[in-house]
Amino acid sequence: MKLKHGIRSIGEAGNHVFNYNRQIIHLGKLGKVEDARRIFSNMTHKNLVTYNSMISVLAKNARISDARQFFDKMSIKNLVSWNSMIAGYLHNDMVEEASELFDAMPERDNFSWALMITCYTRKGKLEKARESLELVPDKLDTACWNAMIAGYAKKGQFNDAEKVFEQMPAKDLVSYNSMLAGYTQNGKMHLALQFFEKMAMRNVVSWNLMVAGYVNSGDLSSAWQLFENIPNPNVVSWVTMLCGFARYGKIVEARELFDRIPRKNLVSWNAMIAAYVQELQIDEAVKLFMKMPHKDRVSWTTLINGYIRVGKLDEAQEVYNQMPCKDIAAKTTLMSGLIQNGRIDEANKMFSQIRARDVICWNNMIAGYSQSGRMDEALNLFRQMPIKNVVSWNTMISGYAQAKQMDRATKIFQAMREKNLVSWNSLISGFLQNYLYSDALKSVVMMGQDGKKPDQSTFACALSACANLAALQLGKQLHEYILKSGYMNDLFVNNALISMYAKCGRVQNAEQVFRDIECVDLISWNSLISGYALNGCANKSFEAFRQMLSEGAIPDEVTFIGILSACSHVGLANEGLVFFKCMIEDFAIEPLAEHYSCLVDLFGRMGRLDEAFNIVREMKVKPNAGLWGSLLWACRVHRNLELGIFAAEKLFELEPDNTSNYITLSNMHAEAGRWKEVERLRMLMREKKAGKQSGCSWIEVQNQIKHFLSHDLAKQRPENIQIILNTLAAHMRDKCNISDMESVYDIL
Template sequence: MKHMLRSIGEQGKHVFNQNQQIIHLGRMGRVEEAVKVFSLMNQKNLVTFNSMISVFAKNGRINDARELFDKLVRRNIVSWNTMISGYLHNNMVEEANALFDVMPNRDNYSWALIITCYTQMGKLEKARELFYLVPDKLDTACWNAMIAGYAKKGHFDDAKKMFDQMPVKDMVSYNSMLAGYTQNGDMHLALQFFTEMAEKNVVSWNLMVAGFVDIGDLISAWRLFEKIPNPNAVSQVTMLCGFARHGKIKEARKLFDTMPSKNVVCWNAMIAAYIQDSQIDEAVKLFMEMPEKDCVSWTTIINGYFRVGKLDEALEVYNQMPYKDIAAQTAFISGLLQNKKIDEAKEIFSQMGTRDVICWNSMISGYTQCGRMDDAFDLFKQMPIKNTVSWNTMISGYAQAGQMDKAIKIFQDMREKNIVSWNSLIAGFIQNSLHLEALKSLVSMGQEGNKPNQSTFACGLSACANLAALQVGKQLHEHILKSGYINDLFVRNSLISMYAKCGRVHRAEQVFRDTDHADLVSWNSLISGYALNGYAKEAFKAFKQMLAEGTTPDDVTFIGLLSACSHAGLADEGLNLFKSMIEDFAIEPLAEHYSCLVDLLGRMGKLEEAFEIVRGMKKKNIKANAGLWGSLLGACRVQKNVELARFAAKRLLELEPHNASNYIALSNMHAEAGKWEEVEKVRVLMRDKGGEKLPGYSWIEVGNQIQSFVSDDPSKLRPENVQIVLKSLSTHMRDKCDIPDIKLLLLDIL
C-alpha cells in the first residue's frame, strides 16, 4: 500500500514537473517543444490541458488553443477563463464575448475578463451594464477592470468616481488609476496621484518611469528610476528602452552593463536598441554572447538584418534557428514583404503547418502594399478567423488601389467597426478625391456613436480644404477644441492648410503662431498657403524665418516657393530658387518642380524655354507627369500656340485618357482658333476614350451644409425656380444696365 502511494506521489510530481516545463517553454516561445512534451506525456491532468491552451493562445496559435479546448470532455472554470483570456490576448473580443455567453458557470475572474473585453472595444456603457450584473460586489477585480477601462480611455472623472466608491481597494486599484494617467500622458496628475499614494510597489514606480519615457522626459524618468527601492527586470528594461527610443544608445549600454543580473528580456531589449540605431554588427555581437536565447532573440536579429537590407544574412540566421514557431515564421515573412519579396514570402506562408491571425494579416498586408488586391482578397476569404485588422487592411488596400466601391463593400460587411475602420474609409475617400463622401462618412461616424480622433479630424479638414468648405471647416475646428486634440501637431497642420486653401490666410497664420513646436510640415503648409493665395513676399519671408530657426527645407517646401513665384510672375526669382534648391540644399528636382517652372515660364510667354525644360527632363530620366503637361497646355492656350498645345495634349491624354477636362481644354483652344473640324474630332475622341463617363459636379455651402449639383441630374431640376431666378435677374439687369429687353441682348450675343 505504501509503495502504491509512493508511486502515485511520484507520478503526480512527474506530471507537475512536466506541466511546469510546458509553461516555461511557452514563455520562451518554444511552442513546438512544448507540444512535444505534451504529446509524450503518459498522464495528463486538467492543469496540463489548461497550460497547453494558454501556451497556444499566448503564442498566437489561437486556433490550436480552441481545438484543444473543444476536445476537453471535462472542463473546469479555469479552462473557460484561459480560453477567453487567450482570445483577449489575440484581440479577438467578439469570440471572447461569445464564449462568455455560453459558460455554464462564472467566477469573479470571468466577469473581470468580459468587462475588460468591452473596455478594450471602447464600449464602456456595455462594460458598466455587465459590472452591475456581477454577483460579488466586494470583488476588487471587476472594480479594477472598470477603473482601468475608464482611465485608458481618458475618462478620469468616471475612473476616479468608481475608485472612490470601491468598498475595498488593493494595489491593483491604485495602479489602475495611475496607469490611466501615465498612459494618457497626463504626468502632472500622475505625479500628484503617485505622491499621495500611501503605499507603492515596484509596478507603481515602473508606471511612472514608463510615463515620463513616453513623453520624452528622460531626466525625470531617470531620477525616478534611481529612487526605486527594489527595481526589477521590468524597471531596467523600461529605462533601457527609453534611452534606446530616444537615440541614447551609450546610456542604454551603460545601464545594461551595470545590471547585476540579466534575464533574456534585458538582452533582447539591448539588441533591439542597437538594431533600432542601425548598429547591426553590435547587435549580432551581443546576440552571440547571450547565455540563453529565446524566439524573440532570433527574430530580433532577423528583423535587424532585414532592416539594413541584408537578406542573405537574415535567411542564414533563420535557417540556424533551433525551433521556428509561428512568431518567427511571421517575422521572416514580414521582413521579406518589407523588401518586396512577395513570392518568397508566399512560399514560406504556404509551407506553414499552422498560421495565426497575425500571420494571415501580414501576408494580406503584403499583397495590398504591392497592389495585388485579387490575391489579397482570395487570402482574405480563406481566413478561418478574421479580426478587425484583417478587415481594415482590406479597406485600406482597396482604397489605395482606387477601388472605393469594393472598400465600401468590405466596410459595410464588417460586424464590428473600430476607429481605424472609419479612418481607413474616410482616408480612402480623400485619397481618391471623393471629398464630399469623406465628410458624409465623418457625419455618419458621429451619428453611430463613434468619437473621432486626430486622424479623423485631419482627414475631415483635408476634405474641407479641397472643397473650400470654410463653414464646415470652422465647425470641425470647434469640435477639435472641445475634444482636446487642438495641440496635436498633425491636426494643427491640417488646420493651417484648410484655412489657407479656403482663402483665410490670416486664420492660417494665427493657427501657425499658436503652434508651440512647428515642424517642417507646419512651415510647408503655411508657405503653400501663401503661394496659393498670391502672397509671394510672405512666402519668402516665412522661408527665411524657417531657415533662421534651423528647419531644413525639403522638396515640398520648394514646390510651394516655386508656385508662389509662378502666381506672382517672378520668373528670375523662380529660376534662381530652382538653382539654389539643387546647389545649396542638394535636393534633386522632381516632376512637380519642373511643372512649376513650366507654368512660370508659360505665364511669362516663354513657351520655347518651357518646352526646352521638358525636353531636358528626358535626358535626366525624370518622367513628366500629368501636372507638367497640363501646365504646358494651359500656357499654350494663354499664348494661343495651337501646335505646341496639340503636342502637350497628346502626352497628357496618354497619362489621363479618361479625364474629360483635358479634352475640353484642347477643344476650347481649337474653338478659339476657329478650327471647328478639330473641335469635333476632339469631342469624338473624348466619347471613344470614355472621357464623358464621370459627370461634372459643383458644390456650395448652404446653412453649414454642402450641397452638390451633378450636371443633368433630374432630381435637382426645378424649372419653376429657374424661371423665377431668370426673371429676377432680367429685371435687375434692365434696371441697373439700362437694357430694354434681355432677349435683344441674347440675340446680339448669338
Template sequence: MKLKHGIRSIGRAANHVISHNLQIIHLGKLGRVEDAFRIFSNMTHKNLVTYNSMISMLAKNARISHARQLFDKMSPKNLVSWNSMIAGYLHNTMVEEASELFDAMPERDSFSWALMITCYTRSGKLDKARELLELVPDKLDTACWNAMIAGYAKKGKFNDAEKVFDQMPAKDLVSYNSMLAGYTQNGKMLLALRFFEKMAKRNVVSWNLMVAGYVNSGDLSSARQLFENIPNPNVVSWVTMLCGFARYGKIIEARRLFDRIPRKNVVSWNAMIATYVQELQIDEADKLFKKMPHKDSVSWTTIINGYIRVGKLDEAREVYNQMPCKDIAAKTALMYGLIRNGNIDEANKMFSQIHAPDVICWNMMIAGYSQSGRMDEALNLFRQMPVKNVVSWNTMISGYAQAGHMDRATKIFQAMREKNLVSWNSLIAGFLQNNLYSDSLKSLVMMGQLGNKPDQSTLACGLSACANLAALQVGKQLHEYILKSGYMNDLFVNNALITMYAKSGRVQNAEQVFRDIECVDLISWNSLISGYALNGYANKAFEAFGRMLSDRVVPDEVTFIGMLSACSHVGLATEGLDIFKRMIEDFAIEPLAEHYSCLVDLFGRVGRLEEAFNIVREMKVQANAGLWGSLLGACRVHKNLELGIFAARRLFELEPDNASNYITLSNMHAEAGRWKEVERLRMLMRDKSARKQPGCSWIEVQNQIQHFLSHDLAKLRHENIQIILNTLAAHMRDKCNISDMESAYDIL
C-alpha cells in the same frame, strides 16, 4: 506476468503523457505554438492537463477559435478547463463569449468569479462587474475585491476604487498594489506618492510601480531616485529603469545601468539589446547578442528586427537561419522584412509554412498585398482568415482606397461590425485620395452623427475636401469645431486650414492662421506660398519665400512649384527662370515634371512658345499631361496650330478620355478654317463621351454641396436660367457700364 506487463505499459504511457505535457507547457512559454500543436496532435494518450495547457496556449496566441474547438471536444472537463477557456476569452477581450461560458459553468471557484469581474472591467462594463462582485459567495476572498479595485483604478475612477478598497473586509498586498497601480498607470503621481508613503506594507512590486509611473510621466530624475532606494531590486526593477533611459534616448545611462545589474538574466540582456535596436545601433546590439550566455526566442527575434529596421535584410535572413528553433515571432519579423523590401512572394511562402498563423501574420500578409496593389490576393487571404480583427478590416479599406476602388472599400466598411477611428479615417482619406471630395465630407458628417469624435487626421482630411470643393462655409464650420475641440495647436490641422482658406480665395484668413502657429514647419510655408500663387499674389509669395530662408527653413520641390506657379500667374518670365536656376544650383533639387510644367505655362502665357517647346525637348524627366496641357493652352491663346497639334497628340496618348484636349484642338482647327479636322475630332469626342462617366461640377449653396452632372435634365430649369441671365446682365450694366450689353445678351 500479464498484469505486471500491463502495469508497466500503463506506467510508460503515463510517463509519456507527463513528458509530453511538460514539453507543451515549455513550448507554450517560448511561444512556439506550432511545435506544441504538433506534439499534441501526435499524442496517442491525452489527459486533462494536456487539453488545459493547449487551450491556454492557443488562447494566449490569438487562436481562440482553435482553443474553443478543443474545449468542446473535451470529455470530461474540470474546473481548470472552464477557467482556462474563460481566461482565453478574457485575453482576447471577448466579453459576451466569456459571460455565456461563465453562466454555463457547473461549478465556480473564487478564480472563476475574479476572471469574470476582470473581463467586465477591462471591457469598460464596470456596473456589471460591480453587480457580479455583490453575488460572490465568499466575501472574505480578496481576489474578487482586488479585481474590482484594479478595474476602477485603471479606468481612472479613483473615488469608486477607494470606496471598494475601504469596504474590503480584509486587505492584502495585492489590494494596496492594485490601488497604487491605478494612480501610477493614470499618471497621478502626486496621489500615488501619498498613497505609497501611507502603505502599511510594501514589496518590490510597490516600488516597481512607482518607478514605472515616474518613467511614464517623463520624470526620470524621480524614477532614478526612487530606484536607488529600493531595498532589494529584482530584475523587473532594473529593466524598468533601463527601459526608462532607453525611451528617452539616454542610451549611455542605460548601458551603465545594465553593467551594474548583479545577476543578469535573459530579460535584462534582451532589454539592453532592444535599447540598441531602438536607437538603430545594430552593431552594438549584435555585439551584446553574441556575448549572451543564453538566448531565447525574444533575443533572436529582437536582433532580426534590428537588422530589418536598418535595411539589412540579408543579415536578418542569416540570423534567422542560425536560429535553433524558429517560432512564429521570428517568422513574422522576417516576413515583415521581406514585405518591406517588396519580396511579397517569398514572404507568402514563409506565411504558408506557418502551421497556424496568428492574426498578426494574417494582417501583415494582407497589408503586403494591399501595399503592392495586389488586392485580389489580399481579398483571398482576408476571406480565409479564421478570426478577423478591426486591423484586418481597416487594412482592406486602405488597400482598396489606394487602388482606387472606393466602391469596394465602402462595402468593406459597411460590412464591419465594430468600427474604430482608424476605420472612419481610412474611408474619409480614401475618398479624398480618389478626388471624391463630397463623399469625404458626407462620411465626416455621418461619423459625427453616429457619435464618433474626429481626430486631427479626420479634420485635416475634411479641410482638404473643403479646399478642393472651395466649400468655404463648411470649412469655416470645421474651423469652429477645431477651436472648440482643442486641435488648434495641431500643426497638421493648421496647415490644412491655411490651404482651405487659400483655395477658397480668403488669403487674409490663411495669413492669420499662419501667424497664429507657434512653430511653423516647411509644410506651413509651402501652404502659404502656394496660396499666394493660386490667388495671384506673386509679390507676397516672394516675400514669404525670403522670410522662410531667413528663418533657415530649407525649401523643397513643393516650395519651388509654388514659386514658379506664382511667377506664371502674373507673367514674370525672367524671375521664374531665375527661381528655376536657383532651385538647381543653390539647393541641388532635381527638377520634376511639375517644375517644367510651370515653366512651360509661364513662357506660354507671355507668348514665348519656342522657348517653352525647347524646355520640353531638353528636359531630363518624362513629360506628364499637365506639361503638355500647359503647352497646348498656350498654343491656343497664341494661335500656333502646328505646335498645338504636336502637344495634343501627346495628350491623346496620356489622357485618351479627356474631352477638353479634343475641344481645345478642335477650336484651334475651327479658327484656322480646317473644318474636316473639326468634324473628325468631334466624332472622336462623341465616341469618347459615350464610354466615359459624365462630367461633374459643384457649388456650395447654404452649406450644402450641390452637384451638376452633364446631360442631367433634372437640374435644368430654363425659367431659372432666364432670371439669372437677366440679373447678371443688369449687374454688369451697373458695375461695368458696357454699352453693347444688349447685343451681348442677345447672343446669350
C-alpha cells in the same frame, strides 16, 4: 506481486501523462502547435489536464475554433476546462463568445467571474462589468474588485475607480497597484505621486509603475530620482530605466546603466541590444549579441530586426538561418523585411511555410499585398483568416483606397462589426485620396453619430476636403470645433487650417493661423507660401521664403513648387528661372515633373511657347499629365495648333479617359476651321464618355454642398435660369451702367 506491478504501471502511466502534458504546454509557448497536437494524438492515456492544456495552447496561438472543437468533444469538463475556454476567447478579444460560454457554465468560481469582468472592461463595456461585479457571490475575493478597478482606471474614469477602491471590503497590494497603474498609464503623474505617497502598502511593482509613468511622460529626471530611491530594485526596475534612456536617444546613459546591473538576465541583455537597434547602431548591437552568455528567441529576433532596419536584408537572413529555434516572431520579422524591400513573392513563400500563423503574421502579409496594389491576393488572404482583428479590416480599407477602389473599401467598412477611430480615419482619408471630398465630410458627420470623437487626423482630412471644395463656412465651423476639442496646439491641424483658408481665398485668416503657431515646421511654411501663390500674392510668397531661410528652415521640393507657382501666376519668367537655378545649385534639390510644369506654365502664359517646349525636351524626368496640360492650355490661348496637337497626343496616352483634353483640342481645330478633325475628336469623346461617370461640380450654398452633374436632367430648369439671368442683368445695369442689355444676353 501482480498488485504491486499494477500499481507501478499506473504510476508510470501517470508520470508519462504528466511529462506529456508539460511538453504540450512547452511546445505551445514556442508556437509549435502541430508538434503539440502530434504528442496529444499519440498519447495512450489522457486526463483532463491534457485536454485543458491543448485548449490553452490552441487558443493562445490564434486557433480558437480548434480549441472550441476540443472543448465540445470533451465528455467530462471541470471548472478549469470552462475557464480555459473563456480565457481563450478573452485572449482573442472575442467578448460575445466568452459571454455566451460564461452564461452556459454549470458552476462558476471567483476566477470565472474575474475573467468575465476583465473581458467586459477590455472592450469598454464597463456597465456590464459592474453588473457582473454586483453578482459575484464571494464579495471578499479581491480579484474581481481589482479587475473592475483596472477597467475603470484604464479608461481614465478615476472617480469610478476610486469609488470601487473605497467600497472594497478588503484591499491587497494588487488593489493599490491597480489604482496606481491607472494614474501612471494615463499620464496623471501628479495624482499618481499623491496616491503613491499615501499608499498603505507598496512593493517593487509600485516603484516600477512610478518610474515607468515618468518615463512615458518624458520626465526622465523624476524617473531617475525615483529609480535611485527604490529599496530593492529588480530586473524590471533596471530595464524600465534603461529603456527610458534608450527611448529618448540617451544611448550612452543606457549603456552605463546596463553595465551597472548587478545580475544581468536575458531581459536586460535583450533590452540593451534593442536600444542599439533603435538607434540604428547595428555594429554595437552585434558586439553585445556576441558577448551574451545565453541567447533566446527575442535576442535573435531583435538582431534580425536590427539588420532589416538598416537595410541589410541579406545579413538579416543569415542571422535567421543561424537561429537554432525559429519561432513565429522571427519568421514574421524576416517576412516583414522582405515586404519592406518589395520582395512580396519571397515573403509569401515564407508565409506559406509558417504553420501556426498568428494575427500579426496574417496582417503583415495582407499589408504587403495591399501596399503593392495586389488587392485580389490581399482579399484572398483576408477571407482565409481564421480570426480577424480590427487591424485586418483597417488594412483592407486602406489597401482598396490606395488602389482607387472606394466602393470596395466602403463595403469592407460597412461589414465591420466593431469600428475604431482608425477605421473611420482610413475611410475618410480614402475618400480624400480619391477626390471624393463630399463623401469624406459626410463620413466625418457619421463618425460623430457613431459616438467616435475625431482626432488630429480626422480634422486634417476634413479641413483638406473643405479646402478642395472651397467650403469656407464648413471650414470655419470645423475651426470652431477644433478650438473646443483642444486640438488647436496640434501642428498637423494648424497646417491643414492654413491650407484650407488659403484655398478658400482667405489669406488673412491663413496668416493669422500661421502667426498663432508656437513652433512652425517646414509644412507650415510650405502651406503659407503655396497659399500666397494660389491667391496671386507673389511678393508675399517671396517674403515668406526669405523669412523662412532667415529662421534656419531648409526648403524642400514642395517649397519650390509654391515659389515657382507664384512666379507663374504673375508672369515673372526671369525670377522663376532664378529660383529654379537656386533650387538645383544652392539646395541640391533634383527637379521633379511638377517644377518643370510650373516653368512650362510660366512661359506658356507669356506666349514663349518655344522656350516652354525646350524645357519639356531637355528635362531629365518623365513629363506628367500636369506638364503636358500646361503646354496644351498655353497653345490654346496663343493659337499654336501644331504644338497643341503634339501636347494633346501625349495627354491622350497619359489620360485616355479625360474628355476635357479632347474638348480643348477640338476647340483649337474649330478655330482653325478644321471641321473634320472637330467631328473626329467629338466622336472619340463620346466613346470615352460612354459608361463613364458624369462630370461633377459643387458649390457651397447656405452651408450645404450642392452637386451638379453633367447631363443631369433633374437640374435643368430653364425658368430658373431665366430668372437668374434677369437678376444678374439688373445688377450689371445698376453697377456697370450697361445700357445695351441685348449684348449682355448674347454673351450669356
